[in-house]
Amino acid sequence: MLPPVPLPPPSPPPPMPAVTRAPSPPWPQSQDDPYSPAPLPPDHEDGRPSVPQWALDQMESAIQSVHEQVSRSLEAPAPVPELSRDVFDLKSGLCEQHLRQVFDLVRSLLPEGPSYFGMFSAESEHSSLLELFRSIDLDTTEHQAHIRRLVAQTGVSIHRVHPVLGVRPIEHAVLHGRLRSARTLLALGASIGSDADHVQLYHAALQYGLDEVASELSAWARSPTARLELFASVHSGDARRCGLLLHMKANANWRDETGMSVLEWALLSDNGESGVEEMLLPFADDAAKQSALQICALHGLTSRLYILLDGKCDPSSRDDDGWTALDWAILHGQEMFALELLRLAGPAVAHACHRSTKALARAARNRHLWQLAELLEFEPMATAQAAFRKILEDGTEEGLLELLLQGSFPLNPRSDFGHPLDACVEGGRADLALQLLRWQAQPSLASGGSLSLLARARAMPQRSGHVELVNMLLILRERESL
Numbered sequence: 001m002l003p004p005v006p007l008p009p010p011s012p013p014p015p016m017p018a019v020t021r022a023p024s025p026p027w028p029q030s031q032d033d034p035y036s037p038a039p040l041p042p043d044h045e046d047g048r049p050s051v052p053q054w055a056l057d058q059m060e061s062a063i064q065s066v067h068e069q070v071s072r073s074l075e076a077p078a079p080v081p082e083l084s085r086d087v088f089d090l091k092s093g094l095c096e097q098h099l100r101q102v103f104d105l106v107r108s109l110l111p112e113g114p115s116y117f118g119m120f121s122a123e124s125e126h127s128s129l130l131e132l133f134r135s136i137d138l139d140t141t142e143h144q145a146h147i148r149r150l151v152a153q154t155g156v157s158i159h160r161v162h163p164v165l166g167v168r169p170i171e172h173a174v175l176h177g178r179l180r181s182a183r184t185l186l187a188l189g190a191s192i193g194s195d196a197d198h199v200q201l202y203h204a205a206l207q208y209g210l211d212e213v214a215s216e217l218s219a220w221a222r223s224p225t226a227r228l229e230l231f232a233s234v235h236s237g238d239a240r241r242c243g244l245l246l247h248m249k250a251n252a253n254w255r256d257e258t259g260m261s262v263l264e265w266a267l268l269s270d271n272g273e274s275g276v277e278e279m280l281l282p283f284a285d286d287a288a289k290q291s292a293l294q295i296c297a298l299h300g301l302t303s304r305l306y307i308l309l310d311g312k313c314d315p316s317s318r319d320d321d322g323w324t325a326l327d328w329a330i331l332h333g334q335e336m337f338a339l340e341l342l343r344l345a346g347p348a349v350a351h352a353c354h355r356s357t358k359a360l361a362r363a364a365r366n367r368h369l370w371q372l373a374e375l376l377e378f379e380p381m382a383t384a385q386a387a388f389r390k391i392l393e394d395g396t397e398e399g400l401l402e403l404l405l406q407g408s409f410p411l412n413p414r415s416d417f418g419h420p421l422d423a424c425v426e427g428g429r430a431d432l433a434l435q436l437l438r439w440q441a442q443p444s445l446a447s448g449g450s451l452s453l454l455a456r457a458r459a460m461p462q463r464s465g466h467v468e469l470v471n472m473l474l475i476l477r478e479r480e481s482l
Contacts, residue, residue: 128150132150136185140180144180144184147185158185158190174201177204192220199229199241199244217248230262237276239275252280252288261288263289267292292308293315296325297328298328300329302336306344327354330364338369338372339375342372342375358376388409397432404435418447421441422453425460430468430469431463437469437472443477
């Protein structure tokens with residue numbers, strides 16, 4: 001135990017001034033704490049002097065000095081875990097020792113008279129409370145009997161808060177692993193206060209094997225306070241605290257007043273790699289996962305998309321209006337998110353939308369999402385190209401006409417598929433080339449331009465429609481020259 005703090009000797013009193021009313025004491029009485037000192041009484045009519053100002057100043061200075069030294073002592077951490085018990089004993093001892101010094105100093109400075117000693121009415125109970133905490137720290141079998149005697153004989157409340165540590169006896173015992181003391185206090189009727197840190201207490205109860213305390217705290221995890229605590233830990237990105245709340249059986253699918261789920265809060269909190277989303281996903285239901293995926297689509301949270309898909313979020317799920325995450329991404333212009341969603345989830349995502357792929361591509365072009373539009377057009381274009389190649393081999397003009405009416409076959413593609421007129425000329429299908437020209441296929445976009453296409457058409461074998469094809473290409477060439 002540290003030596004007592006030396007107190008400054010009282011200076012000689014100055015000449016007694018005229019009788020005046022005493023100023024307000026430096027320790028006003030708290031309405032919430034019945035054990036706080038009572039204010040000094042005013043002068044009596046018989047002229048008895050009040051406390052001199054120099055005495056009040058000296059008392060205030062001494063109390064401030066003691067408070068600073070106690071604070072420094074309490075803030076000093078234990079160097080090794082094995083010394084933690086001694087440190088806690090030192091805390092309780094220092095508190096009692098310094099408080100007694102302050103009381104003795106104030107007593108020595110106050111004038112004689114019973115009316116001045118009402119402020120010390122709680123000193124005995126205060127000492128009993130500190131004695132209770134010291135017995136909890138020691139946590140021996142003998143001190144358990146001492147705890148029971150203190151409660152029975154002195155009437156000290158096991159629900160009172162330590163004046164410096166700010167915790168109740170049962171909370172102090174749980175936090176520091178005083179197993180015997182914790183069970184003794186529980187047998188005496190102690191309970192966790194509503195303003196205590198239930199999450200930290202739960203972690204300590206698990207760590208020290210206090211199953212009965214952990215069970216009581218798990219019941220708290222279903223309360224509205226725990227709901228607010230879960231939202232706060234998710235918003236701040238405190239993965240450790242969030243994990244403890246989930247271990248306490250807090251509901252991971254709680255929603256706030258606006259309908260946002262806990263998982264959505266985690267996605268929008270912008271906490272980087274906190275790991276809260278991965279922690280929540282195994283406990284989230286399908287509705288929470290669907291809304292979380294749509295939130296990512298709305299805000300373009302591409303980096304969170306991988307986490308959600310790994311967490312078994314269905315990218316093809318629809319909301320109440322029939323919209324998927326891809327629909328929302330296109331609507332809000334989130335091209336990178338939509339491209340990554342198609343890359344990771346495949347074409348099935350586009351097929352699950354309430355609109356056709358062609359309509360999605362058109363909507364993407366209207367919002368200047370060029371890469372997305374080309375990607376959406378790629379699949380139907382590839383399907384149409386495969387059908388066109390089959391028609392080239394053994395198809396008819398009616399088959400080509402049906403393909404053109406579907407609207408998926410590009411007459412003048414600007415991609416690696418090649419121009420269909422080139423394929424018709426190389427395949428010797430003059431009839432199909434004529435059909436394409438009637439549908440506004442442009443010879444100038446063919447390989448080598450219209451002149452090269454005309455030369456290759458003249459070299460084609462003489463089949464049905466060959467002469468008509470050459471004549472039409474000549475006419476189009478002349479128009480192009482004009």
